[in-house]
Amino acid sequence: MSTTSVRYIVDDVDAAIEFYRGRLGFELQMHPDPAFAMLTRGDLRLVLVSPVGPDHPGGGSRPMPDGTTQQPGGWNRIMLQVADLEGSIEELRPQGVRFRNEIVTGIGTKQILVQDPAGNVVELFEPIRSEARLNT
Amino acid sequence: MIPDPLDGLQLPRVPIEPRRAFADALWRRIAGSEEDVAQSATVRYFVGDLDEAIAFYRDRLGFEEELHPSPTFAMLYRGDLRLLLSVPGEPHALADGTLPEPGGWNRISLRVSDLYATVAALRAEGVTFRREIAAGVAVDTALVADPSGNLVELFEPRAGYHERTTTEE
Numbered sequence: 001m002s003t004t005s006v007r008y009i010v011d012d013v014d015a016a017i018e019f020y021r022g023r024l025g026f027e028l029q030m031h032p033d034p035a036f037a038m039l040t041r042g043d044l045r046l047v048l049v050s051p052v053g054p055d056h057p058g059g060g061s062r063p064m065p066d067g068t069t070q071q072p073g074g075w076n077r078i079m080l081q082v083a084d085l086e087g088s089i090e091e092l093r094p095q096g097v098r099f100r101n102e103i104v105t106g107i108g109t110k111q112i113l114v115q116d117p118a119g120n121v122v123e124l125f126e127p128i129r130s131e132a133r134l135n136t
Numbered sequence: 137m138i139p140d141p142l143d144g145l146q147l148p149r150v151p152i153e154p155r156r157a158f159a160d161a162l163w164r165r166i167a168g169s170e171e172d173v174a175q176s177a178t179v180r181y182f183v184g185d186l187d188e189a190i191a192f193y194r195d196r197l198g199f200e201e202e203l204h205p206s207p208t209f210a211m212l213y214r215g216d217l218r219l220l221l222s223v224p225g226e227p228h229a230l231a232d233g234t235l236p237e238p239g240g241w242n243r244i245s246l247r248v249s250d251l252y253a254t255v256a257a258l259r260a261e262g263v264t265f266r267r268e269i270a271a272g273v274a275v276d277t278a279l280v281a282d283p284s285g286n287l288v289e290l291f292e293p294r295a296g297y298h299e300r301t302t303t304e305e
Contacts, residue, residue, distance in 0.1 A: 003177070003215050003216040003217065004177035004179075004215075004216055004217040004244070005244070005245035005246075005247070005291075006177070006179060006242070006243070006244050006245065007242065007243055007244075007245055007289055008242045009241045009242060029298070029300055030298060033273075036273075038298070040300055042177070043177050043216050044177035045299075045300070047245070057272070057273050058272055058273055059270040059271055059272025059273070059275070059276070059277055060272055060275075060277060060289070062270060064266065064267050065267060065268075070241040071240075071241055072241070072242075073240055073241075074237075074239055074240015074241065074242055075182050075224075075236035075237055075238075075239075075240065076179070076180065076181045076182060076238075076239075076240055076242055076243070076286060077179070077180055077242070078177070078178070078179050079178035079179065079180055079220070080178075081178070100230060101230050101231060102231070104227065104228075106227055107205075107209075120242060123180060125178075131203065
């Protein structure tokens, strides 16, 4: 059972599915509407939605009551643990994946920011301390 | 059997609890590198005021504080979700100096069993809603804003709701 659910706003759901499935190892669970897809990667459920009008049946990406539309982007992100960060980057770069920065070594992890086609960020990290490691 | 000369010293035998980090590292060496790829979920949110954010996620949304080792970083858990709260600063700056900011529309979604009651209870505590309850295809949702303006989606399943029932295929 997916216990964690995250919603990302994208401008093109099909391009996003291709990216998350083809590059980052997500599995497509459902894509019942052009504006909605549900993917999983382990315990993480990622819901991809594109902005819809106020009358669209999908509730998650409708405008706010004041008319504000939801947009991709921002800095908040999911983090995916990898066993070998340099190796992952070497695999992704030739596939045309865009990175927002270079590897940063922090206190608990080495990390890098990947951009999805809509401009959302995904952080890849490799633990360098046991406290930063996720246990299966 | 040859007696161990050290036995004659009558040294006390003190049981030593292995340090957790050491035990984990040893276990990983024994178990092999496949242990390295975890499947649990982690999300990082940027916040302006860390203490205020910790209090919000802990007291309003049921997270537990796991680590708070510095004024700019905290690690919280809610079930299997690990939420990292970071204050924007130099370690997070891009090469051109750009600093991350709170906000945006991407968000964690937390399942609740009674959305109306949850929204009413949170509103009574002064929690800000970016949007009140909206009915979707398979869920009702509401958007909470944390003190820094990050969104958290609360959802309650309706008829037709789908969730993967096992992680094994």
